[in-house]
Amino acid sequence: MTSIAPTPSLLAESVKDAAVAAFLAAVLGFFFFALRTDIGPGGLDLTYRWGLWITATAIVFVVRLALNLLVFKTRNPVTRHMKITASESTLSGIGKVLGPVLLFIAAFLPFLVMWLFPNRDRQFIDLAILIMTYIMLGWGLNIVVGLAGLLDLGYVAFYAVGAYSFALMAQYFEIGFWMALPLAGLLAATWGVILGFPVLRLRGDYLAIVTLAFGEIIRVVLLNWYEFTGGPDGISGIPKPTFFGLELSRNGGFADFFGIEYDSIHRFIFLYYIILVLALITNFVTLRLRKLPIGRAWEALREDEIACRSLGINTTNTKLTAFAIGAMFGGFAGSFFATRQGFISPESFTFLESAIILAIVVLGGLGSQIGVVIASVVMIGGIEVLRNLGFLKEIFGPDFEPTQYRMLIFGLAMVLIMVWKPRGIISSRNPSAVYKERKKIGSDMVAQGEGH
Amino acid sequence: METAMKSAHMHNWDENVVLSVEHLTMRFGGLVAVNDLSFNVGRGDITALIGPNGAGKTTVFNCVTGFYKPTEGRIVMRHGKGLQSEKIEALTRTGKQFDAEGDDRVFLLERMPDFEISKRARVARTFQNIRLFGGMTALENLLVAQHNPLMIASSMTIGGILGLPGFRKARSEAIDFAAYWLEKTGLIDRADDPAADLPYGAQRRLEIARAMCTRPQLLCLDEPAAGLNPRESTELNEILQYIRKDHGTSILLIEHDMGVVMEISDHVVVLDYGEKISDGNAEQVRNDPKVISAYLGVDEDEVAEVEEALDMPVTHAPPTPPANDEGGK
Numbered sequence: 001m002t003s004i005a006p007t008p009s010l011l012a013e014s015v016k017d018a019a020v021a022a023f024l025a026a027v028l029g030f031f032f033f034a035l036r037t038d039i040g041p042g043g044l045d046l047t048y049r050w051g052l053w054i055t056a057t058a059i060v061f062v063v064r065l066a067l068n069l070l071v072f073k074t075r076n077p078v079t080r081h082m083k084i085t086a087s088e089s090t091l092s093g094i095g096k097v098l099g100p101v102l103l104f105i106a107a108f109l110p111f112l113v114m115w116l117f118p119n120r121d122r123q124f125i126d127l128a129i130l131i132m133t134y135i136m137l138g139w140g141l142n143i144v145v146g147l148a149g150l151l152d153l154g155y156v157a158f159y160a161v162g163a164y165s166f167a168l169m170a171q172y173f174e175i176g177f178w179m180a181l182p183l184a185g186l187l188a189a190t191w192g193v194i195l196g197f198p199v200l201r202l203r204g205d206y207l208a209i210v211t212l213a214f215g216e217i218i219r220v221v222l223l224n225w226y227e228f229t230g231g232p233d234g235i236s237g238i239p240k241p242t243f244f245g246l247e248l249s250r251n252g253g254f255a256d257f258f259g260i261e262y263d264s265i266h267r268f269i270f271l272y273y274i275i276l277v278l279a280l281i282t283n284f285v286t287l288r289l290r291k292l293p294i295g296r297a298w299e300a301l302r303e304d305e306i307a308c309r310s311l312g313i314n315t316t317n318t319k320l321t322a323f324a325i326g327a328m329f330g331g332f333a334g335s336f337f338a339t340r341q342g343f344i345s346p347e348s349f350t351f352l353e354s355a356i357i358l359a360i361v362v363l364g365g366l367g368s369q370i371g372v373v374i375a376s377v378v379m380i381g382g383i384e385v386l387r388n389l390g391f392l393k394e395i396f397g398p399d400f401e402p403t404q405y406r407m408l409i410f411g412l413a414m415v416l417i418m419v420w421k422p423r424g425i426i427s428s429r430n431p432s433a434v435y436k437e438r439k440k441i442g443s444d445m446v447a448q449g450e451g452h
Numbered sequence: 453m454e455t456a457m458k459s460a461h462m463h464n465w466d467e468n469v470v471l472s473v474e475h476l477t478m479r480f481g482g483l484v485a486v487n488d489l490s491f492n493v494g495r496g497d498i499t500a501l502i503g504p505n506g507a508g509k510t511t512v513f514n515c516v517t518g519f520y521k522p523t524e525g526r527i528v529m530r531h532g533k534g535l536q537s538e539k540i541e542a543l544t545r546t547g548k549q550f551d552a553e554g555d556d557r558v559f560l561l562e563r564m565p566d567f568e569i570s571k572r573a574r575v576a577r578t579f580q581n582i583r584l585f586g587g588m589t590a591l592e593n594l595l596v597a598q599h600n601p602l603m604i605a606s607s608m609t610i611g612g613i614l615g616l617p618g619f620r621k622a623r624s625e626a627i628d629f630a631a632y633w634l635e636k637t638g639l640i641d642r643a644d645d646p647a648a649d650l651p652y653g654a655q656r657r658l659e660i661a662r663a664m665c666t667r668p669q670l671l672c673l674d675e676p677a678a679g680l681n682p683r684e685s686t687e688l689n690e691i692l693q694y695i696r697k698d699h700g701t702s703i704l705l706i707e708h709d710m711g712v713v714m715e716i717s718d719h720v721v722v723l724d725y726g727e728k729i730s731d732g733n734a735e736q737v738r739n740d741p742k743v744i745s746a747y748l749g750v751d752e753d754e755v756a757e758v759e760e761a762l763d764m765p766v767t768h769a770p771p772t773p774p775a776n777d778e779g780g781k
Binding site for chain 2: 285288289291292293294296297299300302303304306307308309310311312313314315321429431432433434435436437438439441442445446447
């Protein structure tokens with residue numbers, strides 16, 4: 001990095017600009033920083049905090065001046081030499097190794113956690129289960145949004161259908177988890193087709209709005225159909241999954257059968273491996289589908305629907321299969337959620353869930369499988385990490401409550417990722433068929449589909 | 453008028469018809485884009501549909517390929533030889549879209565949805581403003597065009613997920629077929645490049661290759677030479693001749709470049725204001741006073757004075773801006 005001595009005019013200009021900014025900050029901040037009102041005897045007590053006000057103004061002046069001198073006004077901004085955007089080739093190089101490494105870690109994660117954090121293993125395995133659930137949901141939604149390019153803001157509806165299918169089947173017919181799992185997937189897929197029909201003719205924003213409404217309709221129905229779903233009371237006592245008929249309970253279950261000492265952690269490990277296998281099936285099927293004509297048709301649909309029709313592709317059926325298969329995986333994840341929690345209520349299926357799943361897909365990079373993994377770990381794991389920022393108290397004093405800043409930090413992180421990598425963490429596309437040489441396709445070529 | 457145009461012997465497009473457009477009318481609200489248009493496309497012919505801007509050529513294309521539903525009229529696609537008039541009349545009365553399986557089926561295109569026209573009636577098309585799958589490689593573009601046979605080979609995806617050998621074979625055959633067309637259009641070296649990365653002329657050729665991968669009996673090209681330089685135009689002519697000769701595919705094209713039209717067309721249909729003003733071989737159309745007046749915007753009386761002008765490529769008619777063919781939007 002070479003720094004050129006600022007010319008006098010540059011310095012003067014920068015100081016002037018910084019002074020203006022500081023003045024604005026002083027005016028705007030006067031009532032917030034300088035004056036403080038407290039309820040006192042017989043009215044409000046006014047206290048003056050000149051120190052705080054001056055400090056805030058000074059910080060604005062100094063930072064603005066520094067930015068002016070180093071970035072905004074100079075001909076050689078410092079940021080030019082910083083490689084903010086990691087090049088696609090290095091990322092893909094990492095990507096090649098990353099997949100197997102992550103898979104390896106995921107396969108042994110519970111034991112790794114038990115070895116490294118013997119005291120908090122339950123908590124961490126539970127977190128891993130949560131992250132893995134979102135990875136699966138992200139992979140499921142990736143089929144609809146990433147491959148077929150249909151923006152679905154109501155994906156949580158299928159998650160809810162899957163969860164409630166299992167819970168209700170268990171309640172009314174006493175069907176176990178393994179029997180209910182395929183049925184829940186099938187039911188969710190059916191709902192995917194039912195949702196698909198009205199939205200087929202819609203494009204862009206309209207598609208997004210209708211899917212959003214569908215997600216809310218499902219939740220509201222679950223909330224109000226009291227006799228059937230229990231409404232806001234939810235459904236409790238959902239059975240736990242069994243290991244080939246063996247319950248993971250204290251007496252006469254898994255531990256007795258294998259002659260090991262009972263430990264409640266077994267159930268967590270078992271749940272972890274169930275969701276891991278379910279997620280890997282989702283990934284495997286998606287990767288397979290991408291190389292099949294149907295997957296290629298989804299991507300073609302994302303690129304240009306009219307051209308698809310001119311090539312004899314039934315776009316109606318193609319969209320419906322995308323909705324149905326995406327919904328099916330959502331349903332699988334939903335019934336897993338129900339069995340893990342043991343209790344479900346419509347509270348768990350709000351729009352925020354849809355938004356988080358969609359954010360995972362978008363942050364990870366539309367259509368990228370490994371991107372979804374990274375985004376899930378960052379987003380879900382990140383939120384949890386931010387819950388435990390005790391050390392910040394030592395910096396900002398005992399009054400500082402880090403959990404209150406959780407969403408702020410999180411939002412900031414998302415903005416930063418979107419500024420640096422606007423098309424998601426892994427944005428390049430891998431061709432589904434190769435003639436001679438596999439070349440990555442840059443994100444600027446790839447269309448985003450409807451509603452983005 | 454029409455009878456006067458024809459020479460004594462019957463033309464190929466009267467006897468051996470692959471597509472016939474009969475009394476086609478297309479209205480958009482009060483606007484009559486195409487008015488009572490009838491013409492035939494001969495099997496194995498290269499037929500050009502020409503006319504000034506806004507004459508309704510692309511509308512005719514969109515009706516033929518099912519992107520518009522015609523207001524009135526009938527569009528018949530024949531896979532078998534001959535006129536098959538009785539069969540078509542019988543089919544028209546039944547209300548069905550096409551007749552039973554066989555090698556000489558007939559299709560009533562105005563009744564069929566767009567994707568069925570490509571899938572069953574084997575009519576493929578390209579677009580005035582190129583519509584490639586930009587983020588997919590050239591090879592992938594051609595594989596998407598083979599969607600329907602590949603879907604059957606993958607037993608509607610299930611066999612494909614399980615990785616059955618039948619699908620693998622079909623897949624490698626599809627890649628070979630795609631490679632064949634990439635070779636023919638001179639794009640084999642760019643097979644693994646995204647379509648959006650290709651130069652303009654190559655994109656035009658890739659779109660034709662993609663249409664050919666649907667194994668069409670009739671290929672409809674909407675201004676294939678628009679924006680091409682003379683060398684690329686010549687290459688395009690060679691490709692079209694090759695498609696016609698070696699694959700027996702009939703070609704219907706819209707074109708503004710008179711050089712291309714006059715050189716390769718067996719049959720030229722001229723439209724103006726949605727109506728047919730001339731129909732015949734290139735020589736007949738070239739000398740038709742109505743055509744000259746439509747193109748040069750002069751009265752028919754003055755045509756004689758400017759007759760020779762049409763030997764030159766028409767320069768006053770630039771390629772129309774991309775519009776109008778947003779089919780189903």
